[in-house]
Amino acid sequence: MTDRHHGVFAISVAAEMASMEIQNLRVYERRGLLQPARTSGGSRRYSTADVERLCRIGELLADGLNLVGIARVLALEDRIEVLEQQLTDAG
Template identity: 65%
Template sequence: MPTDSSALFAISVAAELAELPIQNLRVYERRGLLAPARTPGGTRLYSQADIVLLRRIAALLTQGLNLAGIRRVLELEREVDRLRARLGG
């Protein structure tokens, strides 16, 4: 059974699932907001976790943040998750 981090989706499917243009996914990758898996031939493969992240990015954009701000928010959210895990809750 695939996990949330299993890379399953081609870029066209990921864009459709996230309701974003394909070009946006490429931009977000170039800006370091996400890092999809790659096949040996270089094809991007997205996981369910990547789709969730893409939706989070879209939500932050609608709130008025730019990509640099979104990167910082995502970094802080990951840090909060790490600290919660360390504290056991």
């Protein structure tokens, strides 16, 4: 089984998978919307989870949210995921 958080895709591949421009991925990283892994040489490596997040960013942009709004939505969705996992673990 593969770890969906393990960075394996180069920026060009991740951009293509998410139907985005490479420069947008760099902007989203600078804005803190995602943090791809880095190789020892400093190259970005995107995971399956990162690509899923990029697709979610694209959906939110299409809905008319700006990057500040998207950051808030993603933070809330991340928190919900943590709480749901805690409930699962406790039950």
